[in-house]
């Protein structure tokens with residue numbers, strides 16, 4: 088029988104750039120003209136925020152945040168290399184990259200023969216944007232997964248080539264970070280794009296809020312798939328692949344609550360209590376509570392991208408896994424999002 092390794096990591100874009108830029112998202116949200124007067128300067132922030140901000144706009148804290156993230160991602164990479172999969176399935180959000188006005192599927196199995204992509208400008212590895220990364224896909228395994236999902240009632244969409252964007256940042260950054268030390272990454276990949284942004288995928292272009300015009304209910308798009316549906320889809324994926332001939336690493340790629348999606352926190356800091364509660368359940372192996380998590384909480388807490396992890400947690404539950412071998416929570420008030428990491432070995 089096939090074996091499955093499960094990993095959870097982050098694709099946090101600011102890790103691509105120097106520490107002094109890591110508080111850039113917070114600075115962008117501080118330009119919100121509707122910000123309450125008290126929050127316009129650090130003097131009005133919580134003690135935790137002030138501490139991270141320090142006297143250098145978060146640069147010192149950024150180094151620590153990076154160190155923790157890189158450390159946990161290296162552990163995930165080690166587990167991946169020890170396992171040596173036939174391919175790596177990645178669940179990642181599509182932020183207005185291939186899910187655009189012309190079509191927004193709930194999720195999409197990208198059964199491409201290969202992927203060609205580039206790094207972002209001014210990255211810390213000083214890789215020129217012209218440098219092309221090429222990774223093999225697993226078209227046949229992708230077709231198998233899509234076929235079996237459909238037979239099981241998960242009428243998934245699928246693609247054989249990119250529509251607009253060669254490969255979304257949830258996937259490229261996961262690969263860049265799993266290869267943070269640039270020793271090379273040549274595992275074939277099966278990216279499964281998830282419409283995590285739901286009501287904000289087109290209206291907010293899967294990104295930062297606009298401060299010029301507040302979105303009304305009429306502006307919003309139809310919702311994302313629910314946590315329960317993605318939990319079940321992840322479970323079905325694990326069942327299908329565990330009965331296949333493949334050794335597969337299942338990877339959820341995303342950070343958790345995002346400040347720029349958390350309206351109740353004025354878009355300045357993420358929903359730390361909500362993330363902690365989900366993390367505690369995951370770390371204790373109480374996976375089914377994730378299936379019951381309300382879609383309204385996902386939006387209220389800025390946890391849209393946690394939906395990638397709903398797939399992973401559903402898979403863990405289906406595989407009958409106990410507590411994860413590794414579960415780590417990297418908390419921050421000023422760097423937009425909390426990060427979680429998970430390793431569950433077969």
Ligand SMILES: [Fe+2]
Pocket residue numbers: 098180182257341392
């Ligand atoms: Fe993302």
